[in-house]
Amino acid sequence: MTELVAAPGTTLTRTELEQRLPAHRRELTGYCYRMLGSSHDAEDAVQETMVRAWRSIDGFAGRSSLRSWLFRIATNVCLDALKGRRSRALPMDLNAEASPPVESSLGTPEPAETWVGPISDGAVLPASSDPAEVAVARESVRLAFVAALQHLPPRQRAVLVLRDVLRWRADEVAELLDSTVASANSALQRARATVAARQLDAPGPVDPPGEGQKALLERYVSAFERYDMDELVALLREDATQSMPPFRLWISGAQDIAAWMLGPGSGCRGSKLVQVQANGRPALAQYRPDPDGDHVPWGIHVLDLSGGKVVRITSFIDPTLFPRFGLADRL
Template sequence: MTDPALLDRHRIELTAYCYRMLGSGFEAEDAVQETLVRAWRHRERYDESRATVRSWLYSIATNVCFDMLRSAQRRARAMDLGPAARPGTPLGAPLPEHTWLQPVPDDRVLREDGDPAEVAVGRETVRLAFVAALQLLPPRQRAVLILRDVLRWKADEVAALLETSTASVTSAVQRARATLGGAGLGEDPSSGPLDERQRALLDRYVTAFEAHDVHTLVALLHSDATMSMPPFAWWLSGRDDIAAVVTQSGQPCEHDRLLPVRANGGPAFGQYRDGVGFALVLLEPRGDRIAHTTTYLDAPRLFPFFGLPMSFPEPARTT
């Protein structure tokens, strides 16, 4: 193996794997970089008669993730940390970054030019809810479930990667599936590409948001919608409570602007206040309404990662 490009061509799928393992786009990129460095440094150890380059890289990436998870606490969403807040409840103190499941740009973890079924599974399995559920599993069970149920590796291939028995892999994946329960694959209709109705929904959301039309924004939510704002554990459940808080909050979002981007297999926006990057907003549509909004209040760190400018781009002047 003399060409590092042979290793780098696997970067996107390895980043997706490490993201599912670690729950952080930043950490996933660090893990993949370490994987590729280790692979190149020890390239003379690679034996093509025993494994493909791809499976060898996954073996290295798995060990890198295990190392990173050895002392890490589980990353979570706000709804995993406690009950929903009631209108009028203060935000409380922000929690450290390592508490939170972090978003990831689609172009770092998803290919759109493959088999449509594989593309759909890839998109579904980087959703915030699914990745949060994976964090409930011990690291080895997490790896087994991803390799078997997401990447569709055979049990003996996973056993070879983890240097264990096929029976052990089968047992681990059964326990993992039982733990995840309702977080199984193929159950969320929002995981597919946006249809015309949902694209129209997003257009209405942006128009209402930028016009500060609170009535329309609330009408676009499902009755059981949730709203959260990391790094605060505070979150809301239900359209009525969200409406009460948004209505009572005064005019903090008036004149804010939105710039579209893609995150975690779904629509997202850079939110700008007074022309400056303020937050990254992830929306999860379900049917013709919005089911979840997650607003990450860490623009200085997230915007460069997502390729978003820190200042809202003014339209080009024509002469």
């Protein structure tokens, strides 16, 4: 994004600030989402950033770009929000072993603040024509990466996102965090090591968007809506996994996923799926049938595709997510 730099000593009016803020909202939302692991928290943090900026505009004297000034405010908002809060996670982070595909594995739902949540691509990915820039942005919001970030101390988290995702220079990060370049570089190395260790179970190279991915998704939607588990299993890699926040269980293996769908998950029979994009990945919004004959929101399934197969399904069972993806409240 082009930096908007005022001349030293220049002040902005509140009207001018309000006109410029929308151009920064998407990038700030992506930053706050990576920091906080929740689309709801990210939206709240961006709104608080905008409010703080509006209130303190008299203190902006053009010594830095408007973008840098907003990121300083957003970083402080996120650091404040993270104080005393436990890290968000995915089910694989909480349970080392996969669950058998039986109803007793379901357990009770955990509070929403336990989990890393999904976010719509439209809220965070840059409106760029540069394929390389878009590819980097997609990888930096994938669920496994965002979950790994949550294991970092908050300031290390900020350093890693600013340096490796947003490509800030070390001196810029040091200035934003009121630190030294040496300290910022040390934090970056520690953060990189931690995140790399947390992602050792990566499902393999991700299939790029294209006709192959489109065809796979169409077959997946067709098999799911017909509830043809033989066809669905054929689309899954043998070691595919499925998790279902807000529940702790996760299932490993294509056959166990099908067993779950035909057993405890059989209430999904007759569902309709709508394709969306979440966390830089293809995703499906599931509407389950209700007694009135309509279909009502049930969950958002984020899919990882590799080698022409579905290798990971993260199913967020949360109808309140649907408005965040611009989806209807019933079909």
